[in-house]
Amino acid sequence: xxxxxxxxxxxxxxxxxxxxxxxxxxxxxxxxxxxxxxxxxxxxxxxxxxxxxxxxxxxxxxxxxxxxxxxxxxxxxxxxxxxxxxxxxxxxxxxxxxxxxxxxxxxxxxxxxxxxxxxxxxxxxxxxxxxxxxxxxxxxxxxxxxxxxxxxxxxxxxxxxxxxxxxxxxxxxxxxxxxxxxxxxxxxxxxxxxxxxxxxxxxxxxxxxxxxxxxxxxxxxxxxxxxxxxxxxxxxxxxxxxxxxxxxxxxxxxxxxxxxxxxxxxxxxxxxxxxxxxxxxxxxxxxxxxxxxxxxxxxxxxxxxxxx
Amino acid sequence: xxxxxxxxxxxxxxxxxxxxxxxxxxxxxxxxxxxxxxxxxxxxxxxxxxxxxxxxxxxxxxxxxxxxxxxxxxxxxxxxxxxxxxxxxxxxxxxxxxxxxxxxxxxxxxxxxxxxxxxxxxxxxxxxxxxxxxxxxxxxxxxxxxxxxxxxxxxxxxxxxxxxxxxxxxxxxxxxxxxxxxxxxxxxxxxxxxxxxxxxxxxxxxxxxxxxxxxxxxxxxxxxxxxxxxxxxxxxxxxxxxxxxxxxxxxxxxxxxxxxxxxxxxxxxxxxxxxxxxxxxxxxxxxxxxxxxxxxxxxxxxxxxxxxxxxxxxxxxxxxxxxxxxxxxxxxxxxxxxxxxxxxxxxxxxxxxxxxxxxxxxxxxxxxxxxxxxxxxxxxxxxxxxxxxxxxxxxxxxxxxxxxxxxxxxxxxxxxxxxxxxxxxxxxxxxxxxxxxx
Numbered sequence: 068x069x070x071x072x073x074x075x076x077x078x079x080x081x082x083x084x085x086x087x088x089x090x091x092x093x094x095x096x097x098x099x100x101x102x103x104x105x106x107x108x109x110x111x112x113x114x115x116x117x118x119x120x121x122x123x124x125x126x127x128x129x130x131x132x133x134x135x136x137x138x139x140x141x142x143x144x145x146x147x148x149x150x151x152x153x154x155x156x157x158x159x160x161x162x163x164x165x166x167x168x169x170x171x172x173x174x175x176x177x178x179x180x181x182x183x184x185x186x187x188x189x190x191x192x193x194x195x196x197x198x199x200x201x202x203x204x205x206x207x208x209x210x211x212x213x214x215x216x217x218x219x220x221x222x223x224x225x226x227x228x229x230x231x232x233x234x235x236x237x238x239x240x241x242x243x244x245x246x247x248x249x250x251x252x253x254x255x256x257x258x259x260x261x262x263x264x265x266x267x268x269x270x271x272x273x274x275x276x277x278x279x280x281x282x283x284x285x286x287x288x289x290x291x292x293x294x295x296x297x298x299x300x301x302x303x304x305x306x307x308x309x310x311x312x313x314x315x316x317x318x319x320x321x322x323x324x325x326x327x328x329x330x331x332x333x334x335x336x337x338x339x340x341x342x343x344x345x346x347x348x349x350x351x352x353x354x355x356x357x358x359x360x361x362x363x364x365x366x367x368x369x370x371x372x373x374x375x
Numbered sequence: 376x377x378x379x380x381x382x383x384x385x386x387x388x389x390x391x392x393x394x395x396x397x398x399x400x401x402x403x404x405x406x407x408x409x410x411x412x413x414x415x416x417x418x419x420x421x422x423x424x425x426x427x428x429x430x431x432x433x434x435x436x437x438x439x440x441x442x443x444x445x446x447x448x449x450x451x452x453x454x455x456x457x458x459x460x461x462x463x464x465x466x467x468x469x470x471x472x473x474x475x476x477x478x479x480x481x482x483x484x485x486x487x488x489x490x491x492x493x494x495x496x497x498x499x500x501x502x503x504x505x506x507x508x509x510x511x512x513x514x515x516x517x518x519x520x521x522x523x524x525x526x527x528x529x530x531x532x533x534x535x536x537x538x539x540x541x542x543x544x545x546x547x548x549x550x551x552x553x554x555x556x557x558x559x560x561x562x563x564x565x566x567x568x569x570x571x572x573x574x575x576x577x578x579x580x581x582x583x584x585x586x587x588x589x590x591x592x593x594x595x596x597x598x599x600x601x602x603x604x605x606x607x608x609x610x611x612x613x614x615x616x617x618x619x620x621x622x623x624x625x626x627x628x629x630x631x632x633x634x635x636x637x638x639x640x641x642x643x644x645x646x647x648x649x650x651x652x653x654x655x656x657x658x659x660x661x662x663x664x665x666x667x668x669x670x671x672x673x674x675x676x677x678x679x680x681x682x683x684x685x686x687x688x689x690x691x692x693x694x695x696x697x698x699x700x701x702x703x704x705x706x707x708x709x710x711x712x713x714x715x716x717x718x719x720x721x722x723x724x725x726x727x728x729x730x731x732x733x734x735x736x737x738x739x740x741x742x743x744x745x746x747x748x749x750x751x752x753x754x755x756x757x758x759x760x761x762x763x764x765x766x767x768x769x770x771x772x773x774x775x776x777x778x779x780x781x782x783x784x785x786x787x788x789x790x791x792x793x794x795x796x797x798x799x800x801x802x803x804x805x806x807x808x809x810x811x812x813x
Binding site for chain 2 (some may be wrong): 107108109193195218221310311312313324327328330
């Protein structure tokens with residue numbers, strides 16, 4: 068091994084040690100725990116596939132899988148569209164652009180628990196500012212469109228929408244990455260498009276998005292990986308998994324309750340395994356779609372097969 | 376070389392400092408894990424301070440959890456991590472999870488040998504709730520029950536008779552109807568065309584749709600909530616006695632005397648009562664501390680209404696000692712103080728608890744003449760009629776599962792047969808996984 072490689076390995080070592088000790092080993096231990104009845108107090112008992120069989124019969128888990136997948140399907144694209152839109156809007160030097168960028172970033176800096184408590188107030192069905200705002204211009208307790216305001220904490224559909232709404236304001240990290248990527252795009256490409264007489268929409272479709280596509284692909288995969296966990300604090304603090312029985316019960320909440328409220332760590336580990344499996348499937352589907360689009364030239368992701 | 380020596384010296388100092396930080400606490404140091412509201416936590420801080428004053432050299436490390444569920448999480452993870460607190464305070468409905476797993480140190484022998492604490496000092500109903508496998512696993516700190524908190528000023532304003540001992544459930548509903556009023560003070564009746572669509576500014580009653588609220592009413596009507604209280608395998612809410620009570624309970628929404636789910640989400644029962652928007656509120660003693668801050672109106676407590684005979688549900692928390700504690704003797708000394716007359720009186724004065732120690736419960740420290748509620752005696756009068764819920768290790772799960780079904784039924788009017796079937800389906804597997812105490 069030459070000197071450069073040794074140095075590289077030495078520099079990587081602390082991270083690798085942390086990765087193995089704090090991520091991989093606990094993950095392996097969790098997967099092993101999924102085959103046991105374990106409460107961390109008494110001796111664990113091997114139960115084979117019993118926890119996984121119970122998962123298939125558990126109404127909370129069945130509801131949580133549906134809720135988690137619908138959250139993933141709605142929240143991930145919306146967050147990305149919003150982050151890209153804001154990044155493209157705010158990448159130019161303009162009056163108050165800096166302040167606006169800070170405003171986009173700021174909600175992500177608020178501690179999750181405080182963020183959840185703030186939304187508990189914002190979504191209060193009677194005194195909450197969100198519904199007060201929606202009632203402006205309306206009469207008789209209705210909005211200006213003549214509809215009743217959303218019942219964020221008592222109607223299942225509205226509650227799920229509320230959880231997605233909360234996720235749309237914590238896009239600071241995605242926004243910064245897209246903003247940086249946009250600022251790094253070559254100005255020549257835009258000058259050329261201007262010379263060709265391309266309109267704004269065409270520039271966006273033919274120049275900006277294809278050039279940003281590799282970054283966006285990574286962000287989609289990253290947000291997908293995170294989304295099954297991101298719904299945890301909002302549901303714990305704001306909706307408690309309700310309206311009952313399971314309107315906003317997501318897999319992360321089921322895991323938490325089984326492990327830390329009911330002391331069923333073995334069963335909770337099986338839920339964690341299910342989450343991992345679902346995330347892997349979602350990422351695989353997205354990866355295959357991206358590869359297909361890349362090979363058809365729809366996006367700028369360069370796909371290299373092993374050996375190419 | 377000098378730099379290396381200096382670095383090694385620094386490393387040694389840092390390591391030594393770290394080791395000093397990890398040193399075992401003194402033998403008279405006790406860690407106590409409690410959960411509660413800021414008022415309750417302040418009371419525990421006072422208790423710890425008084426104990427330290429009364430026992431020179433002793434120290435209490437108070438570990439504060441934000442809620443009962445947070446406390447359960449902390450106990451389980453700390454026991455698993457071999458860093459369990461010496462003592463923790465827990466409700467009898469939740470301690471079974473730890474008792475069945477052998478995480479608690481039995482206190483029977485210590486109690487028998489104690490010079491200052493005796494079994495006869497405590498209400499037997501509370502002591503019995505913490506007996507597991509024939510052993511006294513924890514010592515009760517309080518013995519509460521359900522009562523009806525009522526806004527006396529509203530009763531007087533609308534000239535409605537105040538509740539009396541032995542009143543029937545139907546009396547409660549009629550009283551609630553008489554007190555459900557719009558902003559102009561007119562009664563609002565569900566189904567009455569004259570008041571249709573008129574929002575109630577004051578609701579007659581607030582009661583959470585929970586199994587522990589229904590249980591005493593079912594007992595009072597001659598029914599039971601489980602097939603075998605000693606070794607339950609299922610809920611028995613399909614009996615005529617239980618069906619009648621559940622139907623009456625679910626009808627409260629139709630009668631229009633309780634706030635809707637939207638109103639409760641906007642402002643919970645406790646806050647609504649304190650704001651003068653609820654005439655009556657069914658709760659245990661725990662809300663008393665917060666209600667003592669009410670200045671806008673007079674309030675008091677009344678006994679829980681009944682069907683055929685008096686019945687009420689036991690609410691009790693106890694100090695439990697962990698088996699893993701290395702300072703059990705010191706922990707016991709703290710327990711002896713906390714449950715003595717001065718220690719129990721200190722907690723009683725907060726208003727939050729009904730003391731489990733008979734001498735303090737019957738003293739001015741609890742009955743507190745001149746401080747609301749004036750009728751604190753009703754908490755003591757109901758003690759002979761108290762019943763515990765079954766002590767089974769999975770009881771917290773059963774309460775959560777039934778709570779979801781009942782909340783839906785209460786606010787959305789599910790039919791009775793469906794409610795009972797759903798409650799049974801949601802709890803059977805949980806009962807099957809549980810281990811009973813006796």
